[in-house]
Amino acid sequence: MKTVLSLSVNGTTRDDVIPDNMLLVDYLRENIGLTGTKVGCDGGECGACTVLINDRPRHSCLTLAVTCQGARIETVDGLSRDNRLSALQRGFDEKLGAQCGFCTPGMIMASEALLRANPKPDEAAIRNALAANICRCTGYVKIIEAVQFAAEIANEIADEALAS
Amino acid sequence: MEFMPQMQMHQPTSVEDAVSLHGAAPDGRYLAGGSDLLVNIRRGIEQPDSLVYVNNIPEMRAITETSDQITIGGAVTLRELSGNSAVAEHFAAVAQAAGEVAGPSHREYGTVGGNLCLDTRCVFYNQSEWWRAANNYCLKYRGEICHVAPGGKKCFAAFSGDVAPALLLFDAEVEIAGPDGRRRMPLADLYRNDGMDHLTLRPGELLVAIHVAKLTTSISSAPIASAYAKSRIRGSIDFPLAGVAVAMAVAGGKITDLRIALTGVSPLPFLAKGMDDFIGREGDETCLEEIRDKIRTQAKAMKTTTTPPHYRRRVAGALAQKLAASIF
Ligand SMILES: Cc1cc2nc3c(=O)[nH]c(=O)nc-3n(C[C@H](O)[C@H](O)[C@H](O)COP(=O)(O)OP(=O)(O)OC[C@H]3O[C@@H](n4cnc5c(N)ncnc54)[C@H](O)[C@@H]3O)c2cc1C
Ligand code: SF4
Ligand code: FES
Ligand code: FES
Numbered sequence: 001m002k003t004v005l006s007l008s009v010n011g012t013t014r015d016d017v018i019p020d021n022m023l024l025v026d027y028l029r030e031n032i033g034l035t036g037t038k039v040g041c042d043g044g045e046c047g048a049c050t051v052l053i054n055d056r057p058r059h060s061c062l063t064l065a066v067t068c069q070g071a072r073i074e075t076v077d078g079l080s081r082d083n084r085l086s087a088l089q090r091g092f093d094e095k096l097g098a099q100c101g102f103c104t105p106g107m108i109m110a111s112e113a114l115l116r117a118n119p120k121p122d123e124a125a126i127r128n129a130l131a132a133n134i135c136r137c138t139g140y141v142k143i144i145e146a147v148q149f150a151a152e153i154a155n156e157i158a159d160e161a162l163a164s
Numbered sequence: 165m166e167f168m169p170q171m172q173m174h175q176p177t178s179v180e181d182a183v184s185l186h187g188a189a190p191d192g193r194y195l196a197g198g199s200d201l202l203v204n205i206r207r208g209i210e211q212p213d214s215l216v217y218v219n220n221i222p223e224m225r226a227i228t229e230t231s232d233q234i235t236i237g238g239a240v241t242l243r244e245l246s247g248n249s250a251v252a253e254h255f256a257a258v259a260q261a262a263g264e265v266a267g268p269s270h271r272e273y274g275t276v277g278g279n280l281c282l283d284t285r286c287v288f289y290n291q292s293e294w295w296r297a298a299n300n301y302c303l304k305y306r307g308e309i310c311h312v313a314p315g316g317k318k319c320f321a322a323f324s325g326d327v328a329p330a331l332l333l334f335d336a337e338v339e340i341a342g343p344d345g346r347r348r349m350p351l352a353d354l355y356r357n358d359g360m361d362h363l364t365l366r367p368g369e370l371l372v373a374i375h376v377a378k379l380t381t382s383i384s385s386a387p388i389a390s391a392y393a394k395s396r397i398r399g400s401i402d403f404p405l406a407g408v409a410v411a412m413a414v415a416g417g418k419i420t421d422l423r424i425a426l427t428g429v430s431p432l433p434f435l436a437k438g439m440d441d442f443i444g445r446e447g448d449e450t451c452l453e454e455i456r457d458k459i460r461t462q463a464k465a466m467k468t469t470t471t472p473p474h475y476r477r478r479v480a481g482a483l484a485q486k487l488a489a490s491i492f
Contacts, residue, residue: 001170001171001172001173003173019170020171020172020215021168021169021173023202042203042207042292043202043206043207044199044202044203044270047267056272057268057272058272058273059199059269059273062197062198062199062203062273063198063202063273064195064198064202064215064217066175067173067175067195067217067219069175110268128268129268131267131268131400131401132266132267132268132269132270132400132401133267133269
């Protein structure tokens with residue numbers, strides 16, 4: 001009941017022997033020590049555990065790690081480059097999109113999936129993409145502003161990266 | 165982390181392998197997206213010893229269209245189903261219903277097969293282990309009495325999948341593979357009116373695909389108009405308190421075809437009876453109100469959600485009225 005799991009996490013290829021019943025979120029947090037991904041409910045209700053699998057958002061609390069064979073996983077821990085925050089991380093920081101911050105990793109990853117598929121989303125598209133992510137603090141207005149801000153500065157950040 | 169039982173995972177790439185792996189492990193379950201099953205395992209409602217993962221089976225991952233029908237693989241995701249243009253053209257209610265299931269991240273991996281085979285739901289059942297234990301469990305799992313109808317021996321947990329009623333409008337058929345080979349049956353026959361045992365699947369049977377014939381109206385070759393709507397507590401994510409699918413054709417201001425199917429109000433999704441009575445009627449206010457009333461009396465919701473049953477009955481009628489009016 002153990003399997004060798006080969007996959008990529010935040011750009012690093014890994015092989016780990018894991019039990020078949022291990023949830024992806026526990027693999028990420030307990031085995032690899034990537035504690036950015038949060039657990040906010042007992043399964044599927046809150047979105048705090050959202051990660052990207054092959055660029056698409058997914059609840060890591062309802063995903064068995066062994067089903068991610070060969071997949072490309074990304075978590076909030078891997079977003080910054082050379083100590084520079086990603087556009088969304090800057091958006092949530094500068095626009096006060098995080099209060100207690102517990103929902104933020106999931107919000108950022110769900111937004112990251114949105115911006116990759118739709119770099120210039122309108123407000124309805126942002127609200128729709130974040131519909132499975134619950135925040136008990138902000139009232140969502142600041143979160144939407146954070147994503148809008150990130151969409152605006154994304155090009156700027158890409159230019160900076162090219163220049164450096 | 166909650167209790168996760170020891171489980172062996174199988175990841176077959178063909179239907180035949182899936183069925184034989186399941187056959188060798190009778191206490192196992194098929195796993196698709198896991199957005200229902202893994203929640204139930206984590207809450208201790210399900211305790212399989214093995215899982216047969218069906219999402220790596222190419223035959224179950226495709227939507228194929230021919231001139232007269234569309235075949236939807238059982239492991240097609242809700243996002244793929246709601247975004248498919250052929251499905252949207254011929255079976256608008258199906259695409260709409262798929263797009264209304266849960267939230268956007270769930271639709272990324274939740275499948276149509278899992279949606280059709282969803283466990284029934286009840287406020288006394290979909291709870292953590294300690295919650296259910298504190299309440300002495302209930303008839304559906306481990307307990308002696310039903311908290312919804314304490315006198316009886318029947319479970320009223322509601323089937324709450326959104327896609328089934330939309331597919332029922334079109335007389336969809338399901339293709340099933342099991343230890344004795346493959347068979348096909350009407351989707352309606354997949355269900356029975358028992359919250360504890362609502363699926364007619366035999367042990368080890370797998371829903372491979374759904375076949376839906378393209379329906380045209382009785383007077384033209386245009387696809388029949390259809391729509392789906394649901395009432396839910398939070399517009400962004402929740403299961404239906406009542407879900408209503410309507411297919412209707414109108415010619416010369418009169419109804420020529422009318423079908424209405426319901427979900428969320430009883431242990432099975434079903435086609436409402438008596439809709440042929442409206443054929444030949446004009447879609448005036450009286451007619452729409454009669455449609456509403458006929459649906460309301462058939463939506464026999466019980467106290468399986470925090471929202472009272474009479475609200476769910478009324479809202480089912482109101483949704484049917486609204487959808488019928490929108491197609492006129
Ligand atoms: C917060 C939340 C909100 C939700 N809201 C809704 C909602 O509004 N509407 C709704 O309809 N659902 C909702 N769901 C439930 C679920 O996300 C969907 O129904 C989804 O379609 C289930 O599909 P799945 O592939 O994840 O199923 P799984 O969890 O993998 O499976 C569900 C059941 O079906 C069986 N099964 C799966 N595939 C097959 C197959 N091919 N053949 C035979 N048996 C099979 C499994 O053994 C299991 O018993 C919600 C879930 C959550 C967590
Ligand atoms: S309807 Fe009754 S038996 Fe069925 S799940 Fe609810 S409380 Fe339990
Ligand atoms: S922890 Fe995964 S959805 Fe709440
Ligand atoms: S910032 Fe606290 S839950 Fe969202």
